[in-house]
Amino acid sequence: MQSDDKPTNGQPANGRHNPNFLDLLNQTPPPPGSKPRPKRLAGLRTAWRESWKEGGFLYQRWEELVQARHAGWHEIAVWIKTAGLLAGLSLIVMTVGAAADIASATLKGLSGVQATDTGDGSGLWGTVDHPVRVFLAGQAAHLPVAPAALYAFWQLTGLLGLIGGFLGNAGARITWTLFGTGSLAMVWSGTPAGGRAAATGLAALMWALASAFALRGLTLRPIVHNHPPQYMPQFNPELHLHATLPAPAPAGDDFDDSIHSLQH
Incomplete structure (x- = not known):
């Protein structure tokens, strides 16, 4: 990929001058054989065509965009990184703002709901x-909130716990467990004494059936991994013996000793 290097001492660094918009606007001859047109419009058209030629400003930017798909973070052009970061921050800000508005409207709606049958x-x-x-x-009579708001919050909690537990979220499964326990307690307290046990048992069965989805894949058995560790220390026993050998005598001394032995 070619780069639009700045000139050094009046000469371009790569041996040739890469045109840009300002140079082309200042040096754009009128097209031969064409009718006289406004100078600025003709310059813009010529600059547009020249910038898409090899080595032009837009041509280089397009090449950087194409290579950014296969290049790493450090090889991507700075202007692409800047544009991506700004776009990501803008998306995050808009998402957070929309979520805050939705949550505020939901809470206001629950607080203003009138009591229902x-x-x-x-x-x-x-x-x-x-x-x-x-x-x-009965509990809302002692609280500054409408009974319908409490009932809607109870339903919302159960729905979030069911969906989140089905997706495997640990916090949602804890919420689902607390939701079921609290619901059984409310059924036991709100049912007349004659049918209290039957109503609570029926609620427990419904909660158990729904828990088959909310607690999908949950097990109380310990998970045992039989995979060997990646690093196994190896022991190689070796016996090192250090022996000191006498230095060999010079060749001349051996010859003299042999002669003396023969003479004796």
Whole structure:
């Protein structure tokens, strides 16, 4: 990839001058054989064409964009990094602002909801839902919040715990467990004494069926990994013996000793 180096002492660093918009606007002859047109418009058109030629300003920027897909972070052009960071920060700011507005509107809506009917308690679902409504309505009388807001928050908590637990989130599964325990306590407290045990048992069965999805994959068995460790120390026993050998005598001394032995 070619680079648009700055000139040094009036000469370009790479041996030739790479045109840019300012140079082309100042040195743009009119097209031969064409009718007279405004000088600025003709200069813009010529600069646009020249900038897309090999070595032009836009041509180099396009080459940097193409190579950025396969290059690492350190090889990407600085202007691409800057544009990406600014775009990411803008997206984060907009996302956080939208989430804050939605949360604020939801909380305001729950706080302003009027009290709703507690239902007649008919059917299997009504047997579990009606005691919860009665319990929340009785507790809301001592709290600065509407019974419907408490009931909506109870439903929202259960829904988030169910979905998050199905996705494997540990916090959502803890929330689902607390939601089920609290729901059983509310059913027991809000149901008349004659059918209290049956209503609580029915609520426990419904919660257990829903827990098959919310606690999917959860096990109480310890996980044992039989994989050997990546690093195994190796022991190579070796026996090192250090022996001192006498230095060999010079050749001349051996010859003299042999002669003396023969003479004796």
